[in-house]
Amino acid sequence: MSEVQKKITEKAKDIYGNIKRKNKPVLKSPIRALSNVRYDSGDGFFELNGSMKSRTLTASTVKTFAQTLKMMSFSKDLIETDDIATKREAYYVSKNWGDARFKEQTESDTVMDDVEAMFEVNREQLGFIPEEKGGEIAGKLIVIDKNLDTGKEIRIDCTKFGSGAYSIPSNVEELKFETNAKFILAIETAGMFQRLVKHNYWKKANCILISMGGVPTRACRRFIRRLSDKLKLPVLVFTDGDPYGFLNIYRTLKVGSGNAAHINRYFCVPQAKFIGITPQDIIDYKLPTHPLKDVDVKRIKDGIKNDPFVQHHKKWERALKQLMQMRVRAEQQALAKHGLNFVISNYLPEKLKNQETWLD
């Protein structure tokens, strides 16, 4: 029996015992929000503070109680049959649950997150997978996967996708890696990734290119984490020069998020470094800019005030304040002003050489 199966069974036994003794059973899970996390500089990621929400079985909680238990039962079933279900599929499966069925997928997602947090495991361990794609890989990496029918090893050479790329699967836990690359470059936009692939940048720089496509999915983060851990490779992050790139993409990749605080330990990449585009880059490279939007300003203010990560990294605080003063933002593609391949010929080589221009 797996760890998760055991946890589910124990919880059910506990509830059953309480009912037998005529006590009202209680379900407890940590509060999942930025207000309930702290930045642990030793481990390098967001960790939960102690706040728990507990739900005692009463007339008003009986519905969520039933749904949570049914979700646990479904998860146990998935693990036992070695199957998986997407979040959407889980929602549809609930339609068999009679009155306990979910009306909207958001409801089932919330209950799923609660179960996940309750057992402090990630949803993949519960048998649930997300819909979204995990990210794309190109470059000097061989991924070792298994043939799903025979169980035989498959070696996937990420240099052999031509102008395409290897897609990160939703469950990356069993993958193995081989590489002689020197670093991993995680890129925000698919456009920039395409350009670097097209010109075989990975060959020039001897690296692995990863397209995150916005905020990295859990699978993508876990993939980078495992890759970096196993092969002791530095992770460099290349995003737009705006608060979304800094706080939503980079910070989530590096230390995790408030909502997934209970599982950040698996999904964070504390060794990640921010290579660009920094506010200083905008000045140094005379990049074309757009004015900051209201949401950008709000995000900066919010980050300085409430984000434990920013509070701990004074360099980031300064960078955010600098951007606030400049009142502008710049996209990765803005480098094209100096020529389409300026990013390959000048920007990245210069940045790689000059580590002081990075942010932690």
Place this chain on the structure above:
Amino acid sequence: MTETTIGLDAFNEPKEEDNKTSKPQKKAAKAHELAKKQREISIAEFFEKNRHLLGFDNKRKALLTTVKEAVDNALDACDEAGILPELEIVVTDMGNDRFRISIEDNGPGIVKSQIPKIFAKLLYGSKFHSLKQNRGQQGIGISASVMYGQLTTGRAAKIKSKIGETHPAHYYELKIDTQKNKPAIAKDEVLEWSKDHGTKIEIDLEGSYLKGGQSVDEYLKQTAIINPHAMIIYVNPKGEQIIFPRASEQLPFQPAEIKPHPYGVELGILLKMLKWTKEKTIKLFLQREFSRVGSKSANNILEKAFVIPKAKPSRISMEAAEKLIEAIRNTKIMMPPTNCISPIGAELLEKGLKKEVNAEFYTSVTRPPSVYRGNPFVIETALAYGGTLQTDGSIQLLRFANKVPLLYQQGACAITDSISKTSWRSYGLHQSGNNMPQGPCVILVHIASVWVPFTSEAKEAIAHYPEIIKEIKLALQELGRNLYRYVSKKRKVHDELKKRSYIEKYIPSVAEALKEILQYSDVEEKNIVELLEELLEKHRGHVEDVKFDETKNVEYDEEFANIGKEEKEEEKDERSPEENN
């Protein structure tokens, strides 16, 4: 009975001349010229030109007002004679907007010599000078109807009356000489009438018959609600016979007649009373012509007004009278007796309301007697809530004054004002600002008084006396508290039932999930369900059933309730050809 003709002095005063531009010598000539034109305006002529003051503004209302005046008189006469009323009302459509109204009662009848004056002389009546709870007050109503009929159809009113078994019935055909305000007798006969006693009146008039909120049908229905001791048979112009059976065999309490209370007296009235009194001294005048004035308070008043007790009432000057009024205001006098009020009683009021609407909750409140301007009055209210009542739109209001339904001028009435100024939101009804509350609710308000202050002669709206508004509001607030108790109980039960159904709904899923995870048997699953039900429901006691039961209200009479309601489909049919044009 004291019967008097009331002179309306105001109409007899010559008009003031307004001729400032002409030269002095010409002025005198002009005055003589004008004097030729100036003549006494008869009251009848005055009202002929101002028929709206008496409730004859339009054809529909004229029909209602005539029925109303005749019915009010008939009920008053029966009550006064201690007879349980039996009324038969027939309204016949004669075509060309003409209607014949015939009203027959089993009242005490009218002495022959009085018949012409009562029906064909304006402002002749027994009620104006008495302070007693009556339906009619001024003695204008029925003669105004006779005049209206005469003006619009040229026909005389036909009256038949009999005062006892051994007496003959007298039959009159009457018109009004509008110049002189005197009856013009067209026919005067003696007839056989099988009835022991009673009066029948028949008036032809121009009118218009429509069902709906302000119809004769609605008026008679409300009359039946507020007069449970009356039996009314009604045949409407469509030939439908409606019988309102007697709901109570008990004669209403016979209200006593009282002398005016000094607090309610005004200078003009005081001067008239001083002129007419038979008392020899002012002190005796105060003691005998007013209620609650004894020797002591009379002395007090006179002392304050510097009037000698032995002074002759007719010699009291205007100045002295003014001082008397002031002295009265400054003297403490006991409030008037309240045995002169005959309320219907909360129980009968509620019973009447139950007949009209099938609601789930009824409550009623009768206030203790109170006084405005020296006139005693009582406020009675009842409220029905929920059930088949409409949930959207304003609440329904039924207004009554001295057992007479008020159908017009709702907006100008002190009752309406009191309702909209009561804060209904705290009692569970919707209300925006000082507007009529919204919700499935009917409110009935009855004011009974020796003198109901109306805003006009048409007697359609109660005047805004602060004392009256205060009493109405107090009664409404009590109704409101009763309503709130019911509404909040209902809400609680509703919430409780919802919670219970919630528990019942989800407990099986909890048990099922536990069975699946722990691989228990079906027996164990059932066991868990039972344990959970016990666990979650053990603190929940018995729930009162507040579901609306349509058959619970045994008083409800659907046929009765539909009387007077507009026939919407029929109206549509009538309208559609016009719309197509």
